[in-house]
Amino acid sequence: MTIENLARFQFAMTTIFHYFFVPFSIGTALAVAIMETFYVVTKKEVYKTMTKFWGNIMLLSFAVGVVTGIIQEFQFGMNWSDYSRFVGDIFGAPLAVEALLAFFMESTFIGLWMFTWDNEKISPKLHNVFMWLVFIGSLLSAAWILMANAFMQHPVGYEIINGRAQMTDFPALMTNPQFIYEFTHVIFGAFTLGGAIVAGLSAFKLLKVKTSDLKESNLFKKSLRLGLVLTLAGSLASVASGDLQMQALIEDQPMKFAAMEGDYEDSGDPAAWSVIAWADEAQKKQVFGIKIPYMLSILSYHSLSGSVKGMNTANEELVAQYGDDNNYYPMVNLMFYGFRLMAGFGALMILVAGLGLFFTRKKNPILYSKPWMLKLTFLMTFAPFIANTFGWIITEQGRYPWTVYGLFTIADSVSPNVSVTSLLISNIVYFILFSSLAIVLIGLIKRELDKGPVFEDLVGTQVAPSQMASGRGTI
Numbered sequence: 069m070t071i072e073n074l075a076r077f078q079f080a081m082t083t084i085f086h087y088f089f090v091p092f093s094i095g096t097a098l099a100v101a102i103m104e105t106f107y108v109v110t111k112k113e114v115y116k117t118m119t120k121f122w123g124n125i126m127l128l129s130f131a132v133g134v135v136t137g138i139i140q141e142f143q144f145g146m147n148w149s150d151y152s153r154f155v156g157d158i159f160g161a162p163l164a165v166e167a168l169l170a171f172f173m174e175s176t177f178i179g180l181w182m183f184t185w186d187n188e189k190i191s192p193k194l195h196n197v198f199m200w201l202v203f204i205g206s207l208l209s210a211a212w213i214l215m216a217n218a219f220m221q222h223p224v225g226y227e228i229i230n231g232r233a234q235m236t237d238f239p240a241l242m243t244n245p246q247f248i249y250e251f252t253h254v255i256f257g258a259f260t261l262g263g264a265i266v267a268g269l270s271a272f273k274l275l276k277v278k279t280s281d282l283k284e285s286n287l288f289k290k291s292l293r294l295g296l297v298l299t300l301a302g303s304l305a306s307v308a309s310g311d312l313q314m315q316a317l318i319e320d321q322p323m324k325f326a327a328m329e330g331d332y333e334d335s336g337d338p339a340a341w342s343v344i345a346w347a348d349e350a351q352k353k354q355v356f357g358i359k360i361p362y363m364l365s366i367l368s369y370h371s372l373s374g375s376v377k378g379m380n381t382a383n384e385e386l387v388a389q390y391g392d393d394n395n396y397y398p399m400v401n402l403m404f405y406g407f408r409l410m411a412g413f414g415a416l417m418i419l420v421a422g423l424g425l426f427f428t429r430k431k432n433p434i435l436y437s438k439p440w441m442l443k444l445t446f447l448m449t450f451a452p453f454i455a456n457t458f459g460w461i462i463t464e465q466g467r468y469p470w471t472v473y474g475l476f477t478i479a480d481s482v483s484p485n486v487s488v489t490s491l492l493i494s495n496i497v498y499f500i501l502f503s504s505l506a507i508v509l510i511g512l513i514k515r516e517l518d519k520g521p522v523f524e525d526l527v528g529t530q531v532a533p534s535q536m537a538s539g540r541g542t543i
Contacts, residue, residue: 079148084457085505085506094259096125099126100123103122114283121520121521153232158216158226169208178198215241218246220471249312256305258302263294266291267421284520284523300421335378336375339365340362340363343359398467402461410454417448
């Protein structure tokens, strides 16, 4: 165990765990905002009840996301102080705007939304505006963070002064092509995850709800349909934005692109695509592969012709440009299978969401009466978490050995005053903390699901279905 490896593991652990909740919050905020809009437009109480129920789950994800975000920032200062010094003048502006404007906006309006449900001075339309502003705030918050990450992938608008990157062109950061690709791909992925959460947990509840409970059954059927629509739309949009991002990588980061395809040698023209492959990373060669002719050219250039650089060629170019002091090869097998898992779960979500919408249509809604179909929809809840995780692993691992591509290496970024012991202890503490947070969050979500939505009875008393069934809350 080295300081660098332990610091990298801690960065991966804190980033992945935090990123469980960023798209969770964004996606469920969109779903809740849409539900409340339906209530404002139709005046149907079922949509108000849906909004409150799913709003509680959104608030849980928001709270845990704040905690994990603080931990992530703390480990930056603890383990990556030299990196922070190098990029501080670049990152200062977008991160300050994120904290002082976007996060403040998001937090303010989420508080107003929570505590003004029964305020007679707040109209339903204005209350709905609060939730849309929460959603917009979450988008802005993600945008400023991704703007900083895009600089790490494709540095623009800077100059090196006294060994540090200093901003010279702020608009260049905002129009960085990598930022546009990252932002759209991440946000559409968040919509997908929010839809999968609503659809999957609705399917879970429909497996348990009594057929005689028409109110609760109707609510979760409507929630399931909305969740499937968001999942399908988000997944399709993610594929489109991801395709544009992959085409940009061919020119900007050819090593990352070649590693995702597991190709050490140039592909030739036309380029074949590896369905399955295994790389000998020590000898820098592919030892096994099953290829489909023409497919890589089609995926890369949307054409039957076109070649792609292999990792060996990309490495020669990097050595010529930056010197031979670094190993420019990432973890190839992780990149190769990580990309296929990400894309595979994305395709699975499109399939399940499409079939789910077809089988819940008004003419013949057979999904609700088929337990195995409901269970499949529930299992889809986990698919976007897996896809998002491998997406970030590819994004961060693919630019190895850089923290800022072409400018600053991982080895140069680690804090000079940390020790193996301190990093080992902090990794253990963070792991225990994250595991505890996960257990608590899952428990609280399970508790919300068991409690179920709260309906208003004939005299306006708030009554949950579980209380109605047991006789409590009745007149």
